[in-house]
Amino acid sequence: MLRILCFFFPLLDHAHDATVQPNPRRKDMTDHECAQVYQALLTRSNNGKLRRKNTSIVAAQFGVHIRSVQRLWRRGKTQLDHNIPVVVTSTKQGRSGRKAIPPNLELLRNIPLKQRMTIEDVSSKLGMSKSKIQRYLKKV
Numbered sequence: 001m002l003r004i005l006c007f008f009f010p011l012l013d014h015a016h017d018a019t020v021q022p023n024p025r026r027k028d029m030t031d032h033e034c035a036q037v038y039q040a041l042l043t044r045s046n047n048g049k050l051r052r053k054n055t056s057i058v059a060a061q062f063g064v065h066i067r068s069v070q071r072l073w074r075r076g077k078t079q080l081d082h083n084i085p086v087v088v089t090s091t092k093q094g095r096s097g098r099k100a101i102p103p104n105l106e107l108l109r110n111i112p113l114k115q116r117m118t119i120e121d122v123s124s125k126l127g128m129s130k131s132k133i134q135r136y137l138k139k140v
Contacts, residue, residue, distance in 0.1 A: 033062065050073065107125075108122065
């Protein structure tokens with residue numbers, strides 16, 4: 001048993017030497033960070049034009065990818081060109097997550113009025129949960 005342990009100790013010593021480097025770039029930016037990046041780009045711009053390496057400097061400063069900074073600048077420029085107030089918040093909001101399946105209102109109309117007086121009655125007739133029906137009514 002002692003020979004086996006002595007055999008594996010040198011392997012364990014080398015495993016601790018290798019350090020894992022964290023990825024310096026983040027995948028997503030918060031709305032506040034987007035505004036800060038855009039402000040940094042505005043301070044570096046001259047009459048709406050950026051000089052060479054400005055986007056890479058700002059990307060390194062905030063720890064994001066250069067393409068994210070360029071995309072943010074391009075979005076701000078197009079909004080200014082169309083005389084729209086510049087909003088550089090995340091475009092993911094509302095597009096991510098499971099897509100909602102609208103309930104079939106035709107089935108609801110086919111249920112007689114006396115049998116759809118409460119949410120519980122409607123849920124039993126449609127075969128849907130009460131919470132789904134309540135969420136739908138809250139939206140409408």
